Amino acid sequence: MFKKETYIARRAELARKMEGRGLIVLPGHVESPVNYRGNTYHFRQDSTFLYYFGLSVPGLAAVIDTDTGEATLFGNDFTVDDIIWMGPQPRIGDLAASVGVMRTAPFAAFAAGVGEAVARERKVHFLPPYRGETKLLLGTMLPAGAAPSVDLIRAVVSMRDKKSDEEIEQIEEACATGYEMHTLAMSMCHLGVTEREIAGAIEGVSLQRGWGVSFHPIVSQHGETLHNHNHSGVLEAGRMLLVDAGAEATSGYASDFTRTIPVGGRFTARQKDIYDIVLAANNLAFDIATPDVRYVDVHLASARVLVDGLRSLGLIRGSIDDAVAAGAHSLFMPHGLGHLMGLDVHDMEDIGENYVGYDEETPRSTHPSCSACRMGRRLEAGMVVSVEPGIYFVPALIDKWRSSEGAGGGTLGKIAAGFIDFARVESYLDFGGIRLEDDMLITPDGNRLLGARRVPITPDEIAKAVNG
Amino acid sequence: MFKKETYIARRAELARKMEGRGLIVLPGHVESPVNYRGNTYHFRQDSTFLYYFGLSVPGLAAVIDTDTGEATLFGNDFTVDDIIWMGPQPRIGDLAASVGVMRTAPFAAFAAGVGEAVARERKVHFLPPYRGETKLLLGTMLPAGAAPSVDLIRAVVSMRDKKSDEEIEQIEEACATGYEMHTLAMSMCHLGVTEREIAGAIEGVSLQRGWGVSFHPIVSQHGETLHNHNHSGVLEAGRMLLVDAGAEATSGYASDFTRTIPVGGRFTARQKDIYDIVLAANNLAFDIATPDVRYVDVHLASARVLVDGLRSLGLIRGSIDDAVAAGAHSLFMPHGLGHLMGLDVHDMEDIGENYVGYDEETPRSTHPSCSACRMGRRLEAGMVVSVEPGIYFVPALIDKWRSSEGAGGGTLGKIAAGFIDFARVESYLDFGGIRLEDDMLITPDGNRLLGARRVPITPDEIAKAVNG
Numbered sequence A, B: 001m002f003k004k005e006t007y008i009a010r011r012a013e014l015a016r017k018m019e020g021r022g023l024i025v026l027p028g029h030v031e032s033p034v035n036y037r038g039n040t041y042h043f044r045q046d047s048t049f050l051y052y053f054g055l056s057v058p059g060l061a062a063v064i065d066t067d068t069g070e071a072t073l074f075g076n077d078f079t080v081d082d083i084i085w086m087g088p089q090p091r092i093g094d095l096a097a098s099v100g101v102m103r104t105a106p107f108a109a110f111a112a113g114v115g116e117a118v119a120r121e122r123k124v125h126f127l128p129p130y131r132g133e134t135k136l137l138l139g140t141m142l143p144a145g146a147a148p149s150v151d152l153i154r155a156v157v158s159m160r161d162k163k164s165d166e167e168i169e170q171i172e173e174a175c176a177t178g179y180e181m182h183t184l185a186m187s188m189c190h191l192g193v194t195e196r197e198i199a200g201a202i203e204g205v206s207l208q209r210g211w212g213v214s215f216h217p218i219v220s221q222h223g224e225t226l227h228n229h230n231h232s233g234v235l236e237a238g239r240m241l242l243v244d245a246g247a248e249a250t251s252g253y254a255s256d257f258t259r260t261i262p263v264g265g266r267f268t269a270r271q272k273d274i275y276d277i278v279l280a281a282n283n284l285a286f287d288i289a290t291p292d293v294r295y296v297d298v299h300l301a302s303a304r305v306l307v308d309g310l311r312s313l314g315l316i317r318g319s320i321d322d323a324v325a326a327g328a329h330s331l332f333m334p335h336g337l338g339h340l341m342g343l344d345v346h347d348m349e350d351i352g353e354n355y356v357g358y359d360e361e362t363p364r365s366t367h368p369s370c371s372a373c374r375m376g377r378r379l380e381a382g383m384v385v386s387v388e389p390g391i392y393f394v395p396a397l398i399d400k401w402r403s404s405e406g407a408g409g410g411t412l413g414k415i416a417a418g419f420i421d422f423a424r425v426e427s428y429l430d431f432g433g434i435r436l437e438d439d440m441l442i443t444p445d446g447n448r449l450l451g452a453r454r455v456p457i458t459p460d461e462i463a464k465a466v467n468g
Helices: A004-017 A047-053 A080-086 A092-098 A108-119 A132-141 A150-160 A165-187 A195-209 A269-288 A295-312 A320-326 A395-407 A410-419 A422-426 A459-467 B004-017 B047-053 B080-086 B092-098 B108-119 B132-141 B150-160 B165-187 B195-209 B269-288 B295-312 B320-326 B395-407 B410-419 B422-426 B459-467
Strands: A023-027 A033-036 A061-065 A071-074 A103-105 A218-220 A240-245 A257-262 A384-387 A390-392 A433-435 A438-443 A446-449 B023-027 B033-036 B061-065 B071-074 B103-105 B218-220 B240-245 B257-262 B384-387 B390-392 B433-435 B438-443 B446-449
Touching: A004 A047, A004 A061, A004 A150, A023 A047, A023 A108, A023 A132, A047 A061, A047 A071, A047 A150, A061 A108, A071 A092, A071 A108, A080 B395, A092 A103, A103 A108, A108 A132, A132 B132, A165 A195, A165 A240, A165 A257, A165 A438, A165 A459, A195 A218, A195 A240, A195 B195, A240 A433, A257 A269, A257 A433, A257 A459, A269 A295, A269 A384, A269 A390, A269 A433, A269 A438, A269 A459, A295 A320, A320 A410, A395 A410, A395 A422, A395 B080, B004 B047, B004 B061, B004 B150, B023 B047, B023 B108, B023 B132, B047 B061, B047 B150, B061 B108, B071 B092, B071 B108, B092 B103, B103 B108, B108 B132, B165 B195, B165 B240, B165 B257, B165 B438, B165 B459, B195 B218, B195 B240, B240 B433, B257 B269, B257 B433, B257 B459, B269 B295, B269 B384, B269 B390, B269 B433, B269 B438, B295 B320, B320 B410, B395 B410, B395 B422
Parallel strands: A071 A103, B071 B103
Antiparallel strands: A023 A061, A061 A071, A218 A240, A240 A257, A384 A438, A390 A433, A438 A446, B023 B061, B061 B071, B218 B240, B240 B257, B384 B438, B390 B433, B438 B446
């Protein structure tokens, strides 16, 4: 938690941006049950609530009145019996005061008060709910069919998208834990170890140092499966382990790194060829990202590096410019270069990716060259983004492209026919996938890598981290 | 997952118990979001769904028709695009066949089909929902105010409360991981280590060996705070660390152990006096628990051991029988001796503790001697229960009793005045609390401790586990 002046200033700025437009309604999280109400997951506060109110405590809600700028915190004080079971607990008034809020009320007054404002036809602004409990709560106080507020989304994004120095400090802390997690994974990357053992060990580190992982880690020899949380594999000779994992500091800020580690520490020549291309694409992003550059252009510049490399291996044909313009790289990297990071590892994804990663000047594109990019708009100093190029050989995707080519039709068929050497590509069907991800802060005159030390990334560094 | 015959037999038995009474509706779980929809907690299936359908996959639901005994599994097949991102996935038909279900339908047919049955005035039985997402789903298909089915609750409890050999094997696996977690905690229990480091390390072990913890571990030098998940403390000389933690096997079955470890491994004389009393109360339960004995009587027998010991230390006065009958022990152990265990660490707590731990013969009591007992009814072979006596010095509870005594009134005041030596008790206000918990299987002729080896518990074993 930051000092209370931070939260007072943030709320004042939000109220100013929304001035005269009614009530801003921010429900916090309740506990999230695993298999019965009393058995809960690690508590995680809603990030926007955390940003404006700083309190990682279940059962709170808040309202900001944009006419007066006044904030009210809603929550119930603990009873004597609660205190017997839970130990001494702060009172709501004390919690509120610790983040500079002067008005408090019991939790029941939240729904009642908002319901009353709705009845008096005051405008009520809320963000898209994503937890069932929040949806149920909003359902009790809002008219059926009430829609989340785009004005509020825009106002929140315009504040949360750039990080202050004290936020960067927290992200650096999460990066330090991420470093430990990844180097531990490397030290365990030996024949016969299970993916689950490594996933559990690194999640353990994140829990020892902070609030745990910033997302469920991917620890898989099938790096080509992008959303892979199956950790049942046993490490085999000749394969690579993709580890995509980050930590959450106790403040809620996230880190997010990916490394791809050969089992036993040494790449084969074929692996190293692909690895070097991905590493060059990652490094390039740090050479060129700077305020005012659009992130879609950084993505496309990295794609050029990928295409150049894949061309030299005979997997892509034709000119680099044409192949990138057509989106030929998206067979090998069917995702964007990165995303904003902050209190969420995909920052503000709950609010809506298109408001976070795009704007009027750079709307989301459906073109294959960047259709799956989470982030496209111009960079600004203070933004934190992930940089995560990859090359994957996804059998189902290669099939889809190849059959489009056979069918002779559609955009995909044309790219496939024009730029892909499927005979070569299919000789890589057993390859898996490589991704290399770092976290980048945009500075006034360029960018810098987050984390005191870069997580081992060159083949030599990796070999050393695996074999000690 | 067990073999499909197990699930076929379980569903047939449930249908028989509910024969001719309409539809049994069992929604499975969807993913549970942390801070946005795509960032989810570790998936945990609903335990009753897991018991009858064995599939730990999000987005499923099931209906059992008690007229025909027929089961239908609802869920959506993955699209080609899903498979590109998630790798090859089994089809719903294959999932269903793997647990002996012949009929499947798309997920949307679940709510539609149940809604239609409701419209035709068929009786629909469901269990109490505890996740927001499940409440929202049920809300779309059931009439407003529809109540969970007590018939179904009773039928499910009558099956899940006794464990088969294959279930016991799974609980033993969770116990083996629990053993590792606790001995690791002991080896770390040294001056200057943080509670968080230990909590994270043992949760890491549970993730390395299975699905993770069976509940959010308690790792605290304030063992007197019963629901304590604050792990910010640093281990101090002269204090004890209470560790209440268990693992969940990949099948979902739970273990649950508590140990109380002196920082550095050696108890002070005052700590050892109290520790020996709690250990004797734990051991006694294993001496007397056997089928047909009511668990409330095992609780009271353990309470006698506590009272006997506390009397010899001068904290309780009067006769042992009178003190236990009055409930004087509940100042020091304000909870019951244990609870049923199985797919949930508090087995079937979602369904309702009073149906699980009590029955018509042994209804829940409000008497102070066992008012907070989760489990009171007669033991039967195949039941798994926790055995967890404790002695705590809870300042807020001592205050409450003492002020009741002063006020001279009420049941509490009488117990306080009759049996408690507050001057002695208050000399222990800085003591903390001790709990010692093991897991017990009721066998046809008595009981046995679960786990291949008992987690170190004598002061000598503890000293060795701390100091190697």
